[in-house]
Amino acid sequence: MPVRSVLFLVFLMLLALQACKHDSLMEMPDDEPPPDDTTQTPCDTTVVRFSADIFPIIQANCFTGCHNGDNPTSGFTLESYAEVKQKVDEGRFRGAVFREPGFVPMPFGKPPLPDCELAKIAAWLNRGAKND
Numbered sequence: 001m002p003v004r005s006v007l008f009l010v011f012l013m014l015l016a017l018q019a020c021k022h023d024s025l026m027e028m029p030d031d032e033p034p035p036d037d038t039t040q041t042p043c044d045t046t047v048v049r050f051s052a053d054i055f056p057i058i059q060a061n062c063f064t065g066c067h068n069g070d071n072p073t074s075g076f077t078l079e080s081y082a083e084v085k086q087k088v089d090e091g092r093f094r095g096a097v098f099r100e101p102g103f104v105p106m107p108f109g110k111p112p113l114p115d116c117e118l119a120k121i122a123a124w125l126n127r128g129a130k131n132d
Contacts, residue, residue: 050130053124081131
């Protein structure tokens with residue numbers, strides 16, 4: 001094989017190898033977060049308190065006239081720890097919030113609570129549903 005042909009083949013192989021380099025910088029569209037986005041706050045259930053975590057969930061999802069006020073449409077209110085704890089002790093709070101069979105799913109007529117809120121409620125219930 002002539003030397004020119006060998007040099008030409010070596011040149012082509014070097015060119016092909018150059019094209020196979022790994023580029024670790026991948027451009028992402030501006031409107032999408034990168035796949036390993038860590039800007040979302042993780043759901044922390046290590047310390048869950050009634051006043052700081054659970055009652056705000058109840059206020060946001062249950063105080064639409066159903067479980068608050070002088071004439072709640074549900075027939076009972078959840079405006080205090082004592083009222084919530086009564087439903088917890090009856091098993092109705094867990095059954096409704098977690099949409100267990102035999103219970104009216106809450107919030108009524110709406111999708112289930114977000115996973116993080118459900119995780120906080122479960123942690124609070126599993127730790128004795130304390131008023132802290």
